[in-house]
Amino acid sequence: MPVEPLSRKEIEDRLAQLPGWSLDGDRLTRSFRLGSHFAAAAMVVHIARVQDELDHHSDLTLGYNTVSLGVNTHSAGGVVTEKDFELARRVQELAPAHGAG
Numbered sequence: 001m002p003v004e005p006l007s008r009k010e011i012e013d014r015l016a017q018l019p020g021w022s023l024d025g026d027r028l029t030r031s032f033r034l035g036s037h038f039a040a041a042a043m044v045v046h047i048a049r050v051q052d053e054l055d056h057h058s059d060l061t062l063g064y065n066t067v068s069l070g071v072n073t074h075s076a077g078g079v080v081t082e083k084d085f086e087l088a089r090r091v092q093e094l095a096p097a098h099g100a101g
């Protein structure tokens with residue numbers, strides 16, 4: 001089933017439930033700060049597993065004590081869809097276990 005682009009209002013309504021996430025152009029983005037570089041690397045692996053499960057993948061960047069994501073839906077023309085929010089919610093759920101804020 002094709003995924004449809006979300007309207008600006010639909011995106012803003014969903015962002016209101018996702019602290020720390022924002023719309024940067026046509027991508028949902030968020031950065032997390034962690035207690036160590038190794039903790040950040042572990043969170044990247046955890047996110048990678050979820051992304052494979054969802055078959056939906058962000059640009060996922062490991063920095064010094066940071067993890068950053070940017071995601072949109074290529075198959076919908078590189079815009080934000082419900083699939084991006086599904087991934088963002090899953091990342092929000094796993095973040096506390098990594099001490100990520």
Ligand SMILES: C[C@H](O)[C@H](O)[C@H]1CNC2=NC(N)=NC(=O)C2=N1
Pocket residue numbers: 055056057058071072073074075076
């Ligand atoms: C074949 C596979 O389902 C597609 O390439 C998936 C994989 N992961 C994806 N990730 C993202 N962010 N957008 C997509 O359109 C997408 N498509």
